[in-house]
Amino acid sequence: MSIIFKDVHRYFGSKKVLTGVNMSVQPGEKLFVIGTSGVGKSVTIKHIIGLLKPTSGEVSVDGVRVDKVSEKELFTIRRKVAMVFQASALFDSLSLLENVMLPIRKHLKLKDAEVRKKAMALLDEVGMLKHAGLYPSEIGDGMRKRVAIARALSLDPAYVLFDEPTTGLDPVSARRVDSLISQLATERNAGCIIVSHDLVSIFSTATKIAMVYKGIIYKEGPIEDFHSSTDPVIRQFLSGSSSGPMETPGF
């Protein structure tokens, strides 16, 4: 039971973004994927639910090769692996409650009242129940993120992917999102993969870190390995210094 990347390459035309990614995540783990902007972190996690196909290599979820299955079979995997997008990706035309109800209604054979009840319980879990009738455009980024998390949990996924969940949030909202992620891993035993630059979030929440650099997983390991690392690239990233050996796309 795990998500596994084996030598994943991904090219966009002549641009080689991933050149041999290897990593894995187990249920209950909180793997933070870190790295500079534009290095391919979001590209990496989009492979897990088949939003992108690798140019070569293997991506599997609980033994099923995501890169080999048809679009129809992908929908089965997507019920098992939820994703919270960077911009939340809530549907503008639906209220917050309807956003959470949508996947439940689509996939679980429940009566309308039960769908509503389950959605409201999820909104309550993320502290958004009193705003259930509002639309995404009527609330702030932090609240949208929380609703997106509620929606992602609606099908009781075994794994949840987060694309920069705390980016653009104030510190208080960011820490609330962190604690939601921790709850997910401990209470639901969900495997979480979190793309992030937020060092506070990373060091307070992660059980494991994978650093993407130059198209590969430069280092993967427990949080202590990063703390104690003497590697100049890792040191530079963690200290946020502008001078050092690290190459940054666009600079």
Added chain:
Amino acid sequence: MYNLIAKIGEGALNLCHETGGLLHLLFMVIKSLFPPRFDPGEFLRNLYKMGVKSVPIIILTAFFTGGIMVIQASVFVKRFGATSLVGWGAGYAVFREVGPILLGLMFSGRVGSNNTAELGTMVVTEQIDGLKALGIDPMQYLIVPRVLSMIIMLFLLTIIGDVIAIVGAALFGILIADVSFAAFWTSFSQNVHVADVVHGLIKAGVFGFIVSLTSCYAGMTVRGGAVGVGRAVNNAVVTAALGIVISDYFLTYSLS
């Protein structure tokens, strides 16, 4: 010379790419219809949003279009005393040509462009990826309900528009061209046939299909943020207008 050839080649490749994309979308829509696999809630929501909310603008457009036709004709009607031709002329032109083409263009401007902008925004804000990530097929949830709604609603709106345009023509005929209602009605009922109505409604169905397919395709293929959405809306409206006019030519030719 080399540049010219390269540009022609690039244009031809782009045309093939876009045509292929449209045909692929059409194939996917048809595939989702046999057996029907689309969201009924979204279908009803779109019928309302695209059809019912378009009724006021369609009524206004049709009413004044009927009136304009009579105003233009009134000079000759008065000069030659051709009052017995007004009802026929208005009915024939509205049912066969002016009704479907004008309402089709109006529908494209109001509904098609809105549809492209909405889908395009959903693409750039990752809402389409969000749907996929939830295991929901965007084709069945978003595209098929919209395509069906647009075809059905343009067809129905054309019926409403035709009736209102005739009412407008009759009213302006009485007020401007001194044509009595009895004369208008006699001319209309004796010379306008069911075939004229059917002719126009076939066109309305085809125009609805063109607007729906081009607007959905433009929306789903948006690239490049807000600028891309604007460009897509522009492309959708222009492509739909061209499609309507060109298909109108072939339909008029083949149905007459």
